[in-house]
Amino acid sequence: MTDCDRPRAWFEAVFAGALIAASTGAWAAALSSRDDWQYSATIYLWGAGIQGETAAGSEVDVGFSDLISNLNLAFMGAFEARKSQWSLLADVIYLNVEADGEVPVPIAPNSNVRIKVDADVKTKGWVLNLLGGYNLWQAEKGSLDVIAGARYLDLRLDFGLVLSGPVYSRSGDISVSGSVWDAVIGARGHFDLNPKWYVPFYLDIGTGQSDLTWQAFAGLAYRFNWGDVSLVYRHTEWDSNSSSRLDNVKFSGPLLAAKFQF
Numbered sequence: 183m184t185d186c187d188r189p190r191a192w193f194e195a196v197f198a199g200a201l202i203a204a205s206t207g208a209w210a211a212a213l214s215s216r217d218d219w220q221y222s223a224t225i226y227l228w229g230a231g232i233q234g235e236t237a238a239g240s241e242v243d244v245g246f247s248d249l250i251s252n253l254n255l256a257f258m259g260a261f262e263a264r265k266s267q268w269s270l271l272a273d274v275i276y277l278n279v280e281a282d283g284e285v286p287v288p289i290a291p292n293s294n295v296r297i298k299v300d301a302d303v304k305t306k307g308w309v310l311n312l313l314g315g316y317n318l319w320q321a322e323k324g325s326l327d328v329i330a331g332a333r334y335l336d337l338r339l340d341f342g343l344v345l346s347g348p349v350y351s352r353s354g355d356i357s358v359s360g361s362v363w364d365a366v367i368g369a370r371g372h373f374d375l376n377p378k379w380y381v382p383f384y385l386d387i388g389t390g391q392s393d394l395t396w397q398a399f400a401g402l403a404y405r406f407n408w409g410d411v412s413l414v415y416r417h418t419e420w421d422s423n424s425s426s427r428l429d430n431v432k433f434s435g436p437l438l439a440a441k442f443q444f
Contacts, residue, residue: 217266222409224260226439228275228416267317269327275309307337309418309433311397315370326371329386333395335420336361337431362420364390366397378405382412394421399437409442 260273313331320326338359368386375381382403387396401414417434 220264220443222262222264222441222443224262224439224441226258226260226437228258228433228435228437230416230433230435230437267320269315269317271311271313271315271329271331273309273311273313275307277305277307279305304340305338308334310334311366313366319371322374324371324373324380326369328367328369330367331365332390333364333366333386333388333397334361335392335395335431362391362395362422364388364392364395364420366395368397372403379403380405382414392420392422395419401437409440412439412441413437414439 256278257274257276260271262269262271264270311331311333313329315327315329317325317327336359366386366388368384370382370384372380372382380403381400383400385396385398387394389395395418397416397418399414399416401412403410403412403414414437415435416437417432419433420431422429
């Protein structure tokens with residue numbers, strides 16, 4: 183994905199909508215006494231594969247098992263600060279995956295002459311969500327926040343191929359990369375099933391340097407004295423125009439998280 187050529191006034195539209203929605207929200211009585219800053223840190227494992235499509239029509243599909251077995255470095259975490267009805271959230275994902283292999287391939291059926299095929303694949307990427315929220319509804323059984331902010335994607339795929347044999351050899355490298363910033367607006371919250379179990383949910387949609395991006399998750403969580411543990415299904419997607427190097431990038435899969443409050 184590359185920067186779109188046409189300018190966009192996306193931040194104005196998104197934040198204007200957020201302010202309008204926030205101005206219509208009523209102050210919850212339960213929040214009136216929560217004037218001190220409250221913080222939480224979350225670490226999680228997202229069992230997501232990476233799917234995408236290049237501008238030339240080639241498909242990219244890296245499964246979660248391949249990511250884990252060839253992982254060099256990864257970080258997945260979030261930090262949240264909340265004061266009264268306002269909140270700030272930063273969610274960061276970093277992946278560095280590298281895999282290589284060697285396979286002998288016959289040059290023709292039933293042939294004893296083989297060509298050695300060496301392949302090297304590297305995937306590096308950042309996903310960053312920076313959000314601000316305002317609480318519209320707070321009750322004994324749940325809450326609802328309106329959110330607005332920005333999402334950043336930086337993804338690079340490198341593929342190297344070497345063919346070598348007694349009479350033939352060839353090598354080549356393919357690299358596809360791109361980065362985009364998008365403004366997003368949405369909602370998040372939870373519904374309590376009982377004092378310990380609850381259902382968290384999240385949904386946003388936006389645009390900017392990509393034509394469309396959206397993210398959603400929902401699942402089940404359990405409260406402890408120190409925080410909570412949750413299991414949700416999360417999907418994040420970017421759709422771009424045909425001139426971009428990468429189109430229709432998707433991260434999707436189950437996510438297990440532990441949140442610590444302090």
